[in-house]
Every structure is written in C-alpha cells, then in structure tokens.
Amino acid sequence: MFKKLLTMALILAVICIPSTFAYAGGGSTDSNSAIKVESQKIEKDVQINVNSENGIQTEGDVILITIKGKKGITVTLEVYLNTNIKMKENADTIESILESVNVDDFELILSEDLELNDNGVYPKEIKLKKGLYKIVATKKGDSGYHRDVRYVLCKGIDDATKTLDDAKNSIVSPVIDAIKKLINSK
Amino acid sequence: MKNIERIKSLLLAFLVFTTIYLVQQLWVEFPESLFSSFAFGQESNEIKESEISDFILPEKYVINFGGNSRAIMYFDDGYQLWNKGKEILKTVFQSKNIKLEEMTNSDFEEARKKRAIGFYFSNDMHTFIFGKMLDLDISPSIIDSIKQIDSIFIYLDSPLDNFIVLSNGTKYFKISGVSFDYKSVKDEIDAISRSDFTRVYTITDLLATSDNNNTYIPLTVNFNLSQIYVRKEIDTLSEIEENNIATLFFNRDLAYIRRIEESDGSVIYVDSQRTLKLYENGTLEFFRNIESNGENNNLYLSLKNAIDFGNTHMGWPKDTYLYKVDEIEFENNKGYKFTFKYKLDGLPVVSDEEQVLNSIEIEMFNNQVKSYRRHIWEAIGKVTLKSSYKSMLSAYDILDRNYSFMKAKFIEKNNIDIDLTSAEEIDEKFKLGINNAYLAYYDNSTEGNQVLKPVWIIEVAGLSYIFDAYDGYVENGGNPR
Numbered sequence: 001m002f003k004k005l006l007t008m009a010l011i012l013a014v015i016c017i018p019s020t021f022a023y024a025g026g027g028s029t030d031s032n033s034a035i036k037v038e039s040q041k042i043e044k045d046v047q048i049n050v051n052s053e054n055g056i057q058t059e060g061d062v063i064l065i066t067i068k069g070k071k072g073i074t075v076t077l078e079v080y081l082n083t084n085i086k087m088k089e090n091a092d093t094i095e096s097i098l099e100s101v102n103v104d105d106f107e108l109i110l111s112e113d114l115e116l117n118d119n120g121v122y123p124k125e126i127k128l129k130k131g132l133y134k135i136v137a138t139k140k141g142d143s144g145y146h147r148d149v150r151y152v153l154c155k156g157i158d159d160a161t162k163t164l165d166d167a168k169n170s171i172v173s174p175v176i177d178a179i180k181k182l183i184n185s186k
Numbered sequence: 187m188k189n190i191e192r193i194k195s196l197l198l199a200f201l202v203f204t205t206i207y208l209v210q211q212l213w214v215e216f217p218e219s220l221f222s223s224f225a226f227g228q229e230s231n232e233i234k235e236s237e238i239s240d241f242i243l244p245e246k247y248v249i250n251f252g253g254n255s256r257a258i259m260y261f262d263d264g265y266q267l268w269n270k271g272k273e274i275l276k277t278v279f280q281s282k283n284i285k286l287e288e289m290t291n292s293d294f295e296e297a298r299k300k301r302a303i304g305f306y307f308s309n310d311m312h313t314f315i316f317g318k319m320l321d322l323d324i325s326p327s328i329i330d331s332i333k334q335i336d337s338i339f340i341y342l343d344s345p346l347d348n349f350i351v352l353s354n355g356t357k358y359f360k361i362s363g364v365s366f367d368y369k370s371v372k373d374e375i376d377a378i379s380r381s382d383f384t385r386v387y388t389i390t391d392l393l394a395t396s397d398n399n400n401t402y403i404p405l406t407v408n409f410n411l412s413q414i415y416v417r418k419e420i421d422t423l424s425e426i427e428e429n430n431i432a433t434l435f436f437n438r439d440l441a442y443i444r445r446i447e448e449s450d451g452s453v454i455y456v457d458s459q460r461t462l463k464l465y466e467n468g469t470l471e472f473f474r475n476i477e478s479n480g481e482n483n484n485l486y487l488s489l490k491n492a493i494d495f496g497n498t499h500m501g502w503p504k505d506t507y508l509y510k511v512d513e514i515e516f517e518n519n520k521g522y523k524f525t526f527k528y529k530l531d532g533l534p535v536v537s538d539e540e541q542v543l544n545s546i547e548i549e550m551f552n553n554q555v556k557s558y559r560r561h562i563w564e565a566i567g568k569v570t571l572k573s574s575y576k577s578m579l580s581a582y583d584i585l586d587r588n589y590s591f592m593k594a595k596f597i598e599k600n601n602i603d604i605d606l607t608s609a610e611e612i613d614e615k616f617k618l619g620i621n622n623a624y625l626a627y628y629d630n631s632t633e634g635n636q637v638l639k640p641v642w643i644i645e646v647a648g649l650s651y652i653f654d655a656y657d658g659y660v661e662n663g664g665n666p667r
Binding site for chain 1: 255617
C-alpha cells in the first residue's frame, strides 16, 4: 500500500516538474552563456544601443536598436544577417562565432539613410530570425567618417528548446530512475 | 431494483442542487441592483466597504513577458487584470508569514527582467487607505515601511519564488514568503503575449540616456481611439431637473428654499445652512455649514462618508477612482479633500483643471461633507473612424515632434543656464526628467465642443503636457502636475 502511494506521488511529481520548468524558461537565456557584446566603436559621433542584455536572443524576439548622435547629422543604418552559422553546443558566444564566420555570408536585409531629429536618437524595432545580425551605423560628413557596429545572435527556437529539454531531463531523470527501481522491486 | 433507487437518489440530488443554484441566481445576483434602488440596506457597513474597493483603478498596466519584452495597456481590454491582481494582493496582505525587505536599486533592476505585471496608479495612495480599499488591514510593519504606494508589481517567474513589490516611485519593498495562486493572471498574460500587443520600452532604451530612466513609453501603437460625443449630466435647460436635484440635496420641500437665477445662466438654491449652485456648463457646487460633532478627523471614516454622500447625491459614474487626497484647513479646522476622477471607455477624462472641473471633489471636516463639486460628462456615442483616417501617434512620436518645445520649458522651469551647461548635459537631464506618459480623453469644452478627443499626457519634471493623439499638437502646454 505504502509503495503504491509513493509511486503515485512520484508520478505526480513527474507530471508537475516539467510544466514548472517549461514556464520558468520564459525566453530568458542561460546565464552561463551570457557575454557582453563589445562594441567596435571608433568614434562617439554615432553610437548604436541595442536593448539586449547579452546580445543573445531567441527567434521571434523583437529588439530595439537606437542610433544616437548629434542633432541633425545624417546616418546610414544597415542591418546584415548571416544565417550560415554553426551553433556549437554550450559555447555559443558571439565572439566564438565571429571567429569562424565568413564575412561574405552576411546579407544586407535593411538599409536606411536617416537624419537625427532634435532628440538626437533614432529608434528602430527589428523582429529576429535565426542567425547572426550585424548592425552598422555610419555617419559621413565633413568631419570625417564614423562607424559603430553591434552584433546580435539569434538562436533558433529548436536550439532554445534543446537547452530547455536538457535542463528538464537533468532534473527529471533521477525521479524516473526511482520509479523504475520501485516497479522492478515489486 | 437497487440501481433504480440509486438513479432516483442521484436525480433528486441533481434537482436539489439545481434549485439551490437557481435560487441563488434569483435572490443574490439579480436583486442586488434592485435593492440599491431602495433606501433600505444602505446602513450596512458591508455594502459600503465593498463599494470603497471600486474606487481604485490603475492608470496603466505594464506586462513583462521576460527579459526586455514588455506590453503596455492603458485600459484593461477585458482581461480583468486588476480584479485578478487584487485577489493576489489580498492573499499576500492577509498572510501572517510575510517577509518584508527593502530592495536596492540594483535588486529592483534585476527583478525588472522577470516575468511580472505592474499596476501603475495616477497618484500616490496612502498604504493604509489602499488596504481599506481592498477590504483588509495592511500590517503596521508594511505601513511603517512604505506610507504611500504609486505602483505594485506581481512577479510570476516561478511558482516557488513568487513575490510582490510595492513602490512609492523612489523606494521598492519586496514582500515574499507567501504562496499565492497566480494561474488566472498567468493565463491572461499568456493570452496577451499571443495577441497583437503594444510594445513598450524604457526612456533609457528609446532615448539612449546614460543614466537609468525606467519610465515606459511605446514606440508605436497598434490601435486607434475614437473621439467621444458627450453631454452634460445635468440638463440646465430644465427647471424640473434642477428642482429635482435641489430636493435631493436639501431633502425638504422647495417652498422653504430660495431659488436665484443669475445673469450668467447659473441657478442658486439657498437656505440658512446650505447653498447649491448649478452652472450652465453642468457643474454642480454644494456647500453647507458643518456642526462641531466632537469627532476627530479620520482619513478612512472621511473617505467612507464621502463615498456614502456621493452614493446618495447623484451617485458615482462608472469607473470612478480616487485620484488624490489632500490635507486642507478651514478656519483652524483640519480636514481632507478627496478628488475622484472617472474613466470613459477605459481612459481617464482630463481637462485644464483651472478652467473646467472634470471630477468630483469632496471636502470633509470632522468626517462630514463641507463641500461637494462635480462635473461629469455622459458618453452618448463615438465618432466613427474612417479607414482612410491617419493612425494615432505613439508617446514616442509626440516626444519626437515636441522635443524642442518641451526642452525649452524644462530649461525655463529649472533655471538651467545654457551658457554653463553643455547641450548633451541638458538633453540628458531633460530625458531623465520624463516621468510619465499615458492616454486620456481631453475635455476642451471651453472651446464650445461637446466631443472628447484622445490625447497623450506627458509629464516632465513636475509639468504636465496634453497633446492631441492624432496630430501631436499641444492642447495644453506644461501646467504644473
């Protein structure tokens, strides 16, 4: 009788625990893979801000790119996407990917010439697809040529799901093992 | 045979439960409105207290789906977020085992990335009164820590680690250690995440400030609001209606009341103790002498009595909320002034308060009503939006179009010496000064209109601006908040 009750409790735990973790996932990224995106900034005349904490996002996310500069300057915003990247398991940092990336694989997906208004900023939303994004803001003028570059890595939903599954299995496995032992000992 | 008896018993039980359900529908739900139309039953404290809870409504809701993905809602839109949030708050505040701790700014910054819903109120609310409005007593330890509340955040990241945060705009207090069921709120948030919601960003993200400004504003809006046709709630052309109102306020035969018609179209009713004035624009003012009853001013009792007075004196419009409480003084007596505002079609009705009242104001001394002022619009229809009509502007669009104008006002108000301060520094200060943006319906009846138009209210360092939500023009330029 006691064994039956214990088995029922364990089965219930198996049902409940995965749903808890699926919810806790919430689209956030693994803190171990968190990295700081280092800007390749040359001058502060033009600057790109991206509202992505570690530069790693998931497919379908919307990021906000804000170009900042002096009022009235003209800036060219270009967004490139490289879909030909290899995601290494547990080592997907932008730096590690950039080392192996082929420059020719970046495809221009957006190009805008814009003039910064009185507030000195230009915000733009972008809905992400899987791949590595290169965001370039270039200011051309009498005072010279200034450029800021940012990278954003967008993991596919399949990658994110795999990470989540791994996390789930690592916690659920001992419970399944315990159930198996109980059944076998019957 | 035994089976037949069992089926009969089940049938009988089913009929009994059906009867109980139908009787409950008939006697509990239906007659509630019926009873309220009669005078009896109003002495019950339960009815009065439950009514008080109707007077808190958030100004806006910010929903964080995790990370930096957030939605903003200026009206509930059928999700019942506030009603469901209130149930969670009641569970938390009634729990005996809470853990209360002040959060550092970095703790709160960290928590801002978690899955949560934030309720923002239009003004600071006394924590004690806030509890009373939830029909409970908030523990003294919470009241001592945070005397006023302007926003509440319910965190839903993990069922094992759920908590709430109370804020007065500058400090944040975390209440944890209480297990609460947030499934109903989570389901609504999931539904919103699947909808075409309005995304919102912080000023820091949108305007690229160096320091943090976590005021949320949308870059784009994906809905259009109509103008609303309105009419005065008091028909000042009808003497019969005016007399009916006077009877309500004086509660005696009008033969004993003097009626004076003024040249500006207003009408005054007066007796030895009381004065009622009905303005041509539909504003009502009532004053009376109050007797010294030996009672000390009590904030909760004053509020309760003010609400009761409103109940019996023309009632409360739908979606009325307590906007602010001021401490006042008259002939060395201290009292409270309660300002109630109301929403039409989900949004607050605003106006230039120096020119036209758009609220219900009640002054209380010794827990009695000293004065009562009200001006309310009744919605009678909406202006149909044509498909060819331009889209509504976002709060960002408004800021972008009016940036120089608002910055100039900011410089003037804060006495900033432009020769000694760099342009970048002024920009940064101005951007950090933006502390609120919300949608409302604007009453510009002073221009003879009886149409309320959707507007953006943007508040910067103590000044409040009203902008037309479609063309971005300034309706009202920088009145003190």
